[in-house]
Amino acid sequence: MADLSINLAGIRSPNPFWVASAPPANTAYQCHRAFEAGWGGLVWKTIGEPIVNVSSRYSSLDLNGQRMVGFNNIELISDRSPETNFREIAECKKRWPDRAVIASLMTDTRENWHEMMKRSLDSGADGVELNFGCPHGMCERGMGSAVGQNPDVIETIVGWVMEAAQIPVIVKLTPNVTDVTRSARAAKKAGAHAISLINTINSITQVNLDKMCPEPYVAGQSTHGGYCGPAVKPIALNMVQGCAADPLVQLPISGIGGISNWKDAAEFIALGSTGVQVCTAIMHYGFRIVEDMIDGLSDFLDSKKMKSVNDLRGKAVHTIGNWENLNLNYKRIASIDYDKCIGCNLCYIACEDGAHQAIALVSPNGHGLGPGRLPGKPVPQIKEVECVGCNLCSLVCPVDQCITMVDVSTGKKPMSWKEYQTRLAAREMKAIPAHA
Amino acid sequence: MPLQPRSNSKELAKTMGDIEPCYRPQEAKVEADRCLYCFDAPCIMACPTGIDIPGFIKKIANANLVGSARVILESNILGASCARVCPTEVLCEGACVMLDRDEKPIKIGRLQRYATDALWEKKANPFPKTPKRNGKKVALVGSGPASLGCAAELARLGYQAVVFEKDAEPGGLNRYGIAYYKMTPEVAKQEVKWVKDLGVEFRCKSEVGKNVKVEKLLKDFDALFLGVGLGKAHRLGIPGEDKKGVVEALEFIRWIHTKPLHQVPVGSRVAVIGCGNTAIDAVTQAKRLGAKEAVIVYRRGEEDMPAYEYEYELAKTDACGFLFHTAVVEVLGGKEVTGLRLAKTRTDKHGKTEIVKGSVFEEPFDMVIKATGQEKQAPAWKKFLPKLKFDDKGRIEVQKGTGQTSVPKVFAGGDAVNGGREVVNAVAEGKKAALAIHAMLSGQKVAGPIQGSRLGHQDGPRGSGFLQPVRVPELEAAYFTAMKNGAHRG
Ligand SMILES: Cc1cc2nc3c(=O)[nH]c(=O)nc-3n(C[C@H](O)[C@H](O)[C@H](O)COP(=O)(O)O)c2cc1C
Ligand code: SF4
Ligand code: SF4
Numbered sequence: 046m047a048d049l050s051i052n053l054a055g056i057r058s059p060n061p062f063w064v065a066s067a068p069p070a071n072t073a074y075q076c077h078r079a080f081e082a083g084w085g086g087l088v089w090k091t092i093g094e095p096i097v098n099v100s101s102r103y104s105s106l107d108l109n110g111q112r113m114v115g116f117n118n119i120e121l122i123s124d125r126s127p128e129t130n131f132r133e134i135a136e137c138k139k140r141w142p143d144r145a146v147i148a149s150l151m152t153d154t155r156e157n158w159h160e161m162m163k164r165s166l167d168s169g170a171d172g173v174e175l176n177f178g179c180p181h182g183m184c185e186r187g188m189g190s191a192v193g194q195n196p197d198v199i200e201t202i203v204g205w206v207m208e209a210a211q212i213p214v215i216v217k218l219t220p221n222v223t224d225v226t227r228s229a230r231a232a233k234k235a236g237a238h239a240i241s242l243i244n245t246i247n248s249i250t251q252v253n254l255d256k257m258c259p260e261p262y263v264a265g266q267s268t269h270g271g272y273c274g275p276a277v278k279p280i281a282l283n284m285v286q287g288c289a290a291d292p293l294v295q296l297p298i299s300g301i302g303g304i305s306n307w308k309d310a311a312e313f314i315a316l317g318s319t320g321v322q323v324c325t326a327i328m329h330y331g332f333r334i335v336e337d338m339i340d341g342l343s344d345f346l347d348s349k350k351m352k353s354v355n356d357l358r359g360k361a362v363h364t365i366g367n368w369e370n371l372n373l374n375y376k377r378i379a380s381i382d383y384d385k386c387i388g389c390n391l392c393y394i395a396c397e398d399g400a401h402q403a404i405a406l407v408s409p410n411g412h413g414l415g416p417g418r419l420p421g422k423p424v425p426q427i428k429e430v431e432c433v434g435c436n437l438c439s440l441v442c443p444v445d446q447c448i449t450m451v452d453v454s455t456g457k458k459p460m461s462w463k464e465y466q467t468r469l470a471a472r473e474m475k476a477i478p479a480h481a
Numbered sequence: 482m483p484l485q486p487r488s489n490s491k492e493l494a495k496t497m498g499d500i501e502p503c504y505r506p507q508e509a510k511v512e513a514d515r516c517l518y519c520f521d522a523p524c525i526m527a528c529p530t531g532i533d534i535p536g537f538i539k540k541i542a543n544a545n546l547v548g549s550a551r552v553i554l555e556s557n558i559l560g561a562s563c564a565r566v567c568p569t570e571v572l573c574e575g576a577c578v579m580l581d582r583d584e585k586p587i588k589i590g591r592l593q594r595y596a597t598d599a600l601w602e603k604k605a606n607p608f609p610k611t612p613k614r615n616g617k618k619v620a621l622v623g624s625g626p627a628s629l630g631c632a633a634e635l636a637r638l639g640y641q642a643v644v645f646e647k648d649a650e651p652g653g654l655n656r657y658g659i660a661y662y663k664m665t666p667e668v669a670k671q672e673v674k675w676v677k678d679l680g681v682e683f684r685c686k687s688e689v690g691k692n693v694k695v696e697k698l699l700k701d702f703d704a705l706f707l708g709v710g711l712g713k714a715h716r717l718g719i720p721g722e723d724k725k726g727v728v729e730a731l732e733f734i735r736w737i738h739t740k741p742l743h744q745v746p747v748g749s750r751v752a753v754i755g756c757g758n759t760a761i762d763a764v765t766q767a768k769r770l771g772a773k774e775a776v777i778v779y780r781r782g783e784e785d786m787p788a789y790e791y792e793y794e795l796a797k798t799d800a801c802g803f804l805f806h807t808a809v810v811e812v813l814g815g816k817e818v819t820g821l822r823l824a825k826t827r828t829d830k831h832g833k834t835e836i837v838k839g840s841v842f843e844e845p846f847d848m849v850i851k852a853t854g855q856e857k858q859a860p861a862w863k864k865f866l867p868k869l870k871f872d873d874k875g876r877i878e879v880q881k882g883t884g885q886t887s888v889p890k891v892f893a894g895g896d897a898v899n900g901g902r903e904v905v906n907a908v909a910e911g912k913k914a915a916l917a918i919h920a921m922l923s924g925q926k927v928a929g930p931i932q933g934s935r936l937g938h939q940d941g942p943r944g945s946g947f948l949q950p951v952r953v954p955e956l957e958a959a960y961f962t963a964m965k966n967g968a969h970r971g
Contacts, residue, residue, distance in 0.1 A: 109542070110514035387581040394520035406521070419523045419576060443517050444582060 047346035048353040049339065051085075053319045054213040054238035054297045056172045058085035058145040061310065061354055062338050065301055065322035066091050066149035066174060066217075069332070071123065073133035077140065082332035083339055086145030087137075088241075088322060091122035091176045092130045092161070093151040093188075104250045104260035106276060115276035116325045117250045119181050119261055119268050122151050127161075131168040138169040147215065151176040151188050155205040162209040172213035174299075175206060175237075177228075178220075178244025181269055190244070193219035196231035203235035215299060218242040218284075220277075225284045229294040240288060241299035241322065243281045245271025274325040278303030282316055289317025289362045306334070307341030314354065315361040373465060373477075374457040377450045378432040379403075379439055381425060385447035392438035392448060393425040403431035404438065429453075483817060484726060484746035484848055487771025493742040496769040500662045500795070501565075501591065509595045513542035516587045519578060524589060527576035529909040530557035530630075534573055538592055547607075550600035553593055554607045558633035559626050559672055561601070562655050563905045564593035565664045568789045572905070601671050608637065611680055615639035617922050620702040622689055625653020626904045627895025628708030629676050630911030631918075636679035638919050643702070644681060647688035653710060654896075655904060657735040660762040662769065666738050695865045699890060704918045707877065707886070707893040708911060709862070711855035711901060717754065721812030730755070730763040730852035737766060748848025751775040752821055754809055760852035761792040764801045767850065776802035776846075778809060780826050780834050804844075808836055812849060820845040858897050866891070876900050884914030885921075892918055 049060040063086035064070045064079045071090040079087055098120055106115035123130055131148070138146050148165040150173050152158055165173045176183075177193030184191035192198050199216070206214055216232040218225055220243040229240050247269050249259050259267040281302025288294045300318030304310050305326035313321050326334055342354065351357055381392070388409075396404040406423035427438075439448040460468075468474045488496070504512065516538040524534040533552050540549035553560035569575070569590040577586030600607060617640050621628040624646035632642040650656055652669040659669075677683065687693045689709075698705050714729035716722060726748065736745050751767040753760050756779035768775040777796070779786060782805050786793065796803075804823070811822040825840035857875030870878040870887035877886055877893045884892040894910030896902070920926050 110511055387578040388523060389517050389519040389578045390521045391517065391519060419526050422523055422526055423521070 047343050047351055048355075049085075049343060049346075051320045051354060053145075053299060054172070054215070056086070056145050056147065056213050056239075058320065059143055060085035060339055061314065061318075061320035061342075062086075062335050063088055063145065063147075063299065063320055063322045064327065064332075065324040066147075066176065067324040067328070068120070069324060069327045070149075071125075073136050076133070076137040076146070079327075079332045079335075080137075080141045080144050083335045084144070084332065086147065086171075086320070088147040088149050088174050089123075089130060089134055089170075091149040091151045092127050093122045095124055095126050096121040098124055099261075099263045101261040101263065104270065105274070106250045113274055113325065113329055115248075115250060115272055116274035116328070117248050117261075117270035117272045118245070119263075119270045121181075121183055122176065127164065131164050134165075134168040134170050138171075145171045147172045147174050149174045149176050149217070151183060153188060158202065158205045159209040162206060162211075166211050170212065172215060172238075173206075173210075174215040174217050174241060175203065176217050176244075177202075178217050178242075181247075181271055190219040190221055193217075193228060193244070194222050196227045199228055199231040200235045203232050203237050207236040213238040215239040215241050217244055217301075219244045220280060220284055220302075221247050226287050226291045226294060229288045229291065229296065233294055233296055237296065239297040239299060239319075240294070241301055242288065243277070243284050243302045245273045246277055246280065248272035273302065275303045275305055278309060282312060285313060285318055286316040286362055286365055289359060290365070305329075307338045307345065310338060311342060311345055311357065312361075314357045315359070316365075317359045317362045319355075319358060369462040372459040372461060374455050374460050376453050376455050377434040378429055378453055379427050379434070379436075379448050380451045381427060382447050382449070383424070385444050386424065387444055387447075388419075388422065388424055389443060390423075390425060391441045391443065395441045396438050400435055400437045401431060401433050403428045403433065484748055486744050487747055487749070488743065490741075490743045493770070496771075497661050497737075497742055497766070503598050504591055504595045509541055509592060512588050512592055513538050515579070516542070517578065523576040523578060524573035524587075528556075528573050529903075529905045530563075530912065531909075532556040532560065532573075532593075534589055537596055538587065538589070541592055541596055546596055546599035547603060547605045549596035550605075551607045553596060554600075554675065557905065557908050558629055558676060559655065559904060559908050560593055561597035561668050561672055562626070562659070562664060563908070564590050564597060565668065566659055567903060567905050568791065570791060571789065606678060607675060608679060612637055612639045614641060614680075615923070617641070617703045618643065618701070619704045619706060619918060620645065620698045621706040621708060622693075622698075623653055623708040623710055623895075623897075624648075624651035624673075624683060624685075625708055625710050625895060626655050626907035627710075627897075627911040627914075628653070628706060629655070629672065630908035631706045631708065631892075631894065631915045632681045632911075633676050633679055634912045634915030635918065636676070636681050638915065640919070640922075642681045644683045645687040645689070645693055645698075646683060646685045647691075649685055651683045651685060653708075654731075657738050658731050658759075659904075660734070660766055661737045661742075662766070663762075689865055690861065703890070703922055705891045706884075706911070706914055706918070707862075707891065707897060708895045708907070709858050709893075710896045712858050712861070714851045714855055715853050717809060717812075717851060717853065719809060719811055721814065721818070724812055724814050724818045725816055726814070726818035726847055727812060727849045727851065730759050730850050731855070733763055733850055734759075734766065737770070742770070745770055747772050748846065749773050750846045751848040751850060752778050752844070752846040753850045753852055754778050755852035755854070756781075756786040756788055757852060757854070758788050758792050760850075761788045761796045763850045763852050765796050765799045767848070768799045768801055772848070774802060775799075776804055776844075778804045778807050778821070778823065780806070780808050781828070782806055806834075808834070810836075810841060813843065818847060818849050821849065855896075855901065857900075874900060882913060883917035883920075884910055885917055890921075 051061045062084055064084050066088040070087050076087050102120045103118050105113040108114040148170040150161045152161050183189035214237050216237045218228045232240055252259050285300045298318045299320050300313030301322040304321050304323050310321045393404045404425045405428055407426045409424045439450055442448040518535045518539050522535045537549040537552040573589045574586040579586050619635050619640050619642050621632050621644045624644045628644055635642045651673045656669040747767050747770040751772045753764040756777055764775045764777050806826045808824050808826050809821055810824050812818055813820040820843055822843050825837045826834045827837055829835050859871045859875040868888045872878050877898050879886050879893050879898050884894045886893050892914040894914045895907035
């Protein structure tokens with residue numbers, strides 16, 4: 046069994062799975078349930094001056110029968126007093142000494158930040174997370190993403206916090222910026238110990254076309270909500286990798302955004318996260334999902350002969366670079382396994398209308414028959430010369446491993462765009478002709 | 482005991498109610514979302530009317546129910562009936578690619594019902610734009626599925642279509658001949674209304690040979706379509722056949738559609754002779770109407786029965802009895818039937834059934850339902866239209882694909898031509914005839930809904946299901962031959 050324990054900027058937890066600062070991390074009751082289920086840590090629902098929430102608060106993007114592919118909320122920070130929250134943190138920490146409990150904080154003035162840092166320390170929390178991300182409500186009051194969107198402000202406030210910091214400080218970044226590494230650099234510059242990302246993305250999930258108003262519906266009005274859930278994972282991965290690869294950041298990362306299972310978590314870790322945080326998947330299915338996260342990640346690490354989850358950290362960061370360094374002389378093409386093909390012809394129409402007209406429909410003779418391949422009904426065949434290897438058909442094919450992309454030799458040495466430009470300039474080669 | 486009602490309305494509402502109720506919205510959405518939206522989908526090819534099945538299902542998934550129903554009715558005006566009575570497992574659903582992914586096929590029939598029911602409930606008009614009349618007139622004899630399919634297509638092409646029906650209400654077998662728990666008369670009535678909305682005129686109680694003359698139709702109309710179906714049930718040719726209590730299957734089913742359910746008379750011990758789909762309809766309904774026992778009597782074995790698997794299962798679920806390898810020798814009784822004299826049969830080496838000597842036995846029955854098929858219309862129509870040619874089985878001879886008969890200007894389709902197939906086949910034949918009539922009268926061809934993809938098929942277009950439907954047994958045969966010849970397993 047691989048060792049799953051992590052040490053994120055001095056915060057230790059028996060596994061990399063933390064409950065993110067959100068409704069599942071609202072109370073001691075929930076914290077106990079989370080730790081009983083096996084979660085390694087929990088970032089408390091953001092503590093600050095207690096707020097008043099509206100009703101209703103959530104909406105979602107459902108896709109072809111799958112609920113909550115994307116999830117959106119207009120809730121603010123904790124509606125409970127700091128006294129209650131810190132008291133409960135102390136209680137949880139006492140009962141679960143091996144787990145990480147992190148206080149998420151949001152306030153305004155320097156004095157208030159100092160005060161919050163002191164109370165966190167007193168509660169026994171293992172660290173704090175600064176909420177610079179909330180994209181709704183709080184930002185209108187000069188907090189949350191209003192802070193996180195301005196690197197100078199990040200630097201100033203993190204600076205205040207660091208003056209009083211005796212436990213690790215994580216800065217939670219908002220994705221609602223053009224370049225998240227600028228925010229991360231500011232946090233680093235001000236001395237933060239770690240970053241966590243991403244917070245939620247500005248969004249409107251849907252418009253109710255009868256009421257002519259989006260959900261969440263509040264008396265005929267709505268507001269921009271924060272988007273999260275499986276749909277945001279690709280965006281989060283991109284930002285995590287960006288920070289992990291940036292030489293000016295170099296901070297431990299707690300990855301967040303659309304993580305629902307061990308595989309998602311493994312991807313975040315491979316792209317540079319030390320640990321991960323989860324919200325929507327818990328809101329959908331409950332704390333019990335952590336059981337398979339632990340189990341699945343552990344088995345995966347064993348299968349890759351990795352002794353510790355830390356061996357996985359950052360493994361894929363360096364495979365992502367600039368486009369100009371990609372090999373122009375590499376080629377792969379699509380290949381159909383007719384023993385698996387069910388004859389839906391979705392690959393055909395995708396390539397024909399949406400890509401490169403590289404699939405023909407031919408007589409099914411010799412390609413087997415099945416319900417989808419009625420006598421006389423054409424089946425797809427890759428025109429290998431035309432195929433540019435875009436992957437589209439393999440993505441639309443509803444059968445696993447039916448269309449695979451296979452490497453073909455071009456007989457040419459690797460050459461990147463950058464090298465191509467150099468060689469063109471040196472007149473070592475002619476320009477590659479444009480596609481017909 | 483004579484035939485009499487045997488159950489009350491409350492009980493009958495249960496036993497005779499819908500065997501497969503309409504999907505609830507959530508169920509329909511889940512099922513519609515399962516559809517892969519295949520391009521050039523095999524289900525379309527397996528549908529004799531060539532409905533754009535993935536197209537209508539996608540519309541259900543997208544909450545465009547009226548649009549979905551329109552797609553269905555454009556190809557098949559009896560789409561609501563077909564949703565209920567088609568043997569989908571050997572048609573569209575039998576061709577579903579899901580089967581090849583080891584999954585259940587998409588429930589196309591039930592989704593089709595969901596969409597058409599929604600249209601009906603919303604009272605929306607599927608064809609808001611009626612075409613301009615071209616001044617030409619076509620007469621149609623009979624108002625069953627073939628004529629309705631033909632009339633609807635003609636009306637949409639601009640023809641004035643006039644349907645002559647001998648019954649009091651239009652619809653033919655669709656109105657009077659389908660098991661009640663599969664389809665209530667309201668569905669057939671609604672479909673007739675959709676046809677009427679297209680501008681088709683119905684003249685009921687108009688019977689050729691009685692108050693309608695064929696010569697006059699030929700003179701007054703530019704073309705004539707015969708959708709006359711089949712005649713009376715075959716006679717058994719055995720003693721006692723005319724006793725009281727011996728009923729034709731279709732007559733029995735007609736009672737169910739024309740009387741309040743609690744007034745439909747039925748026996749207490751019912752024998753149904755024959756084992757086709759109509760026999761199954763009769764035996765299950767007899768049981769559901771309150772017969773203590775209802776038994777199929779069939780000359781051959783279980784493996785030979787012409788009824789679909791699905792129908793057989795239904796009868797077994799209803800606890801109907803089966804006397805296989807049994808022939809009827811005589812109907813017993815005085816004025817009223819009291820039983821049957823039966824004999825065991827076996828198959829001789831030429832594949833013919835013969836009676837086993839000394840195996841005669843008697844069984845008490847108070848109702849005997851004949852479901853051994855219907856007679857052809859040949860004898861009557863030879864009188865009405867002497868030039869009309871029939872094949873050796875008494876079916877009207879037509880040109881394949883057009884329904885054109887040996888008489889100029891006269892077309893035919895449905896059971897009278899095919900000897901008795903599904904509602905969907907009748908509609909398709911009616912449609913093809915309509916297109917052929919249009920081609921004849923206007924000189925214009927209307928192409929069937931051939932999907933663009935076929936253009937890329939090296940073997941040349943094979944047409945949609947409408948032009949050349951694929952029956953799934955045909956598919957299976959081709960599949961096994963291909964496998965034998967070393968094709969891949971998919
Ligand atoms: C493969 C691909 C190539 C694209 N190329 C362009 C482009 O050349 N110019 C452009 O303005 N947008 C381009 N886009 C972006 C799309 O126009 C569009 O803004 C984006 O895909 C979001 O819309 P969607 O969710 O409907 O795909 C491209 C998108 C894809 C998927
Ligand atoms: S990889 Fe792209 S270009 Fe090649 S066949 Fe598939 S869709 Fe067409
Ligand atoms: S998408 Fe896949 S299953 Fe469908 S026709 Fe193409 S190869 Fe076959």
